[in-house]
Amino acid sequence: MSSSLxxxxxxxxxxxxxxxxxxxxxxxxHIMSQRRRQDQELQLVSEDCSTKRxxxxxxxxxxxxxxxxxxxxxxxxxxxxxxxxLAAKRSTLEQLRSxxxxxxxxxxQPRKKAFVVIGVNTAFSSRKRRDSVRETWMPQGExxxxxxxxxxxxxxxxxxxxxTSNSILDKAxxxxxxxxxxxxxxxxxxxxxxxxxxxxxFFSTAVxxxxxxxxxxxxxxxxxNLGMLATTLARHKSKPRTYIGCMKxxxxxxxxxxxxxxxxxxxxxxxxxKYFRHATGQIYAVSKDLATYISINQPILHKYANEDVSxxxxxxxxxxxxxxxxNMCCGTPPDCEWKGQAGNVCVASFDWxxxxxxxxxERIKDVHAxxxxxxxxxxxxxx
Numbered sequence: 001m002s003s004s005l006x007x008x009x010x011x012x013x014x015x016x017x018x019x020x021x022x023x024x025x026x027x028x029x030h031i032m033s034q035r036r037r038q039d040q041e042l043q044l045v046s047e048d049c050s051t052k053r054x055x056x057x058x059x060x061x062x063x064x065x066x067x068x069x070x071x072x073x074x075x076x077x078x079x080x081x082x083x084x085x086l087a088a089k090r091s092t093l094e095q096l097r098s099x100x101x102x103x104x105x106x107x108x109q110p111r112k113k114a115f116v117v118i119g120v121n122t123a124f125s126s127r128k129r130r131d132s133v134r135e136t137w138m139p140q141g142e143x144x145x146x147x148x149x150x151x152x153x154x155x156x157x158x159x160x161x162x163x164t165s166n167s168i169l170d171k172a173x174x175x176x177x178x179x180x181x182x183x184x185x186x187x188x189x190x191x192x193x194x195x196x197x198x199x200x201x202f203f204s205t206a207v208x209x210x211x212x213x214x215x216x217x218x219x220x221x222x223x224x225n226l227g228m229l230a231t232t233l234a235r236h237k238s239k240p241r242t243y244i245g246c247m248k249x250x251x252x253x254x255x256x257x258x259x260x261x262x263x264x265x266x267x268x269x270x271x272x273x274k275y276f277r278h279a280t281g282q283i284y285a286v287s288k289d290l291a292t293y294i295s296i297n298q299p300i301l302h303k304y305a306n307e308d309v310s311x312x313x314x315x316x317x318x319x320x321x322x323x324x325x326x327n328m329c330c331g332t333p334p335d336c337e338w339k340g341q342a343g344n345v346c347v348a349s350f351d352w353x354x355x356x357x358x359x360x361x362e363r364i365k366d367v368h369a370x371x372x373x374x375x376x377x378x379x380x381x382x383x
Contacts, residue, residue: 111367114212115152115383116233119202122157122220124169124190127176128361129220130157134180136368137224144182151378153230153327154210157220160188160203179307184209195281196303202288204295213237214244215291218283221356223349227377232325232347233285234383241320241379242287245279246329262305278312282356283328283348290315332357336371345373 014285036358120138122130134140138155139147147153162169168339176182186196188201199217206215218224236242252273254265262268286294294301294314302311302312330346338347349371351358357367 002038004203013059018248028211043074044268048233062116074087084182107277111207111209111211112154113152114148114154114210116214116216116230117154117156117182117206117210117212118216118218118224119156119158119206121198121202122159122163122194122217123157124173126220127172130176132361132364133220136183136364137226137372139181140180140182147226148380151381151383152212153226153378154212155182155226156184158184158198160173160186160190160198160201163189193305195307199307199311200303202295202296202303203291204298207288207295211288212291213288214242214285215288216283216285217281219281219350219356221283221350221354221360221364223336223357223364223371224283225345225347225371225372225373225377227379227381228327228345229347230378230381232327234381236287236321236323237383239321240287241289241318242316242326243279243290244286244323244328245282245284245321246278246326247277247322247324248276249277251275260306260308264304274315275309276312277322278308279308280329280352281311284308284311290318290320329369332363332367333370336367340371345377346371 034238107266108331120130120133125226138144145157147155151295159173173183173185177185179379184205186198186201186205190198202217203215206212216229216233220378233244251270252262252265252275253260254271255261256263297314301314302310304313325347327339327344328347329352330339330349332349332351335351336346349367350356
């Protein structure tokens with residue numbers, strides 16, 4: 001009907017409107033009825049002509065929308081990274097000028113490329129913990145160097161110095177470093193109540209040495225599967241300003257006689273309130289742009305009593321992707337063991353009751369044996 005009608009009418013078949021057929025006023029109801037029918041047919045023809053689509057066009061549009069969204073994400077990340085790198089370079093040059101250090105070509109040495117820099121937070125008294133990590137999930141010697149060169153995975157124990165220059169504690173770390181070559185020394189005075197400051201200095205130091213996609217902080221009493229960590233991070237590589245970990249929102253503790261007391265509890269509203277959402281401190285990752293942001297703004301980032309709260313507060317007013325990765329906070333066996341058997345290998349395992357593996361020096365080998373992904377997993381990880 002449509003094609004023949006389009007040919008016989010007085011107007012163009014794909015014209016959005018239509019002409020009017022004029023008849024004499026005395027032609028009667030029959031003519032008026034015919035005219036209304038013609039008007040309706042013209043309306044149908046007009047709609048048919050203007051709304052024809054090619055076969056499969058809707059399907060193609062959805063595919064184009066997805067591709068466009070992915071392209072925007074990549075562009076956003078690229079712009080964010082360039083802005084952060086420019087700001088970091090300006091900040092470094094300004095610090096050098098203010099300190100009186102000559103700005104020469106040597107200052108412009110390129111940073112080492114990496115996929116992820118993992119800082120294992122440790123203390124002077126934790127030699128046995130470090131050895132237990134070395135004997136389980138952290139490669140040693142040539143394998144540690146190969147992991148860095150071939151996979152771009154850098155692992156270092158992070159530690160500052162004692163309050164006394166060249167103390168016996170510092171010399172012990174110097175000796176351990178000469179043996180294992182797996183430390184990142186920070187310009188920081190060690191102390192339990194200085195963890196927030198240490199976190200800032202770790203990111204700033206790591207960013208100045210390595211140009212990595214991600215920077216990870218992990219405690220030395222946590223078990224990590226490096227292959228699963230790398231695979232998990234790789235899934236979020238194209239996203240800008242990414243903050244990854246097990247997100248939580250614990251209570252703000254006003255009582256000064258309890259552990260994790262928050263002296264600035266009044267800033268969070270009425271007593272009994274909870275903190276904003278933030279990653280638990282045993283392990284978390286941030287993308288390059290966020291690590292660079294911390295490095296640039298280090299002097300003015302506020303430190304709360306708890307390190308994980310401090311980190312979350314630095315991002316709360318920014319456009320940040322909070323990624324809640326529950327496989328970064330598995331329990332110790334049987335929890336991580338059951339998940340591994342079901343094909344859901346954990347990134348990290350620890351005991352919530354101890355904020356790490358309880359008696360980790362004695363137990364981490366058992367956790368590794370029952371929940372470890374296997375030594376070859378990290379080498380085959382797609383990053």
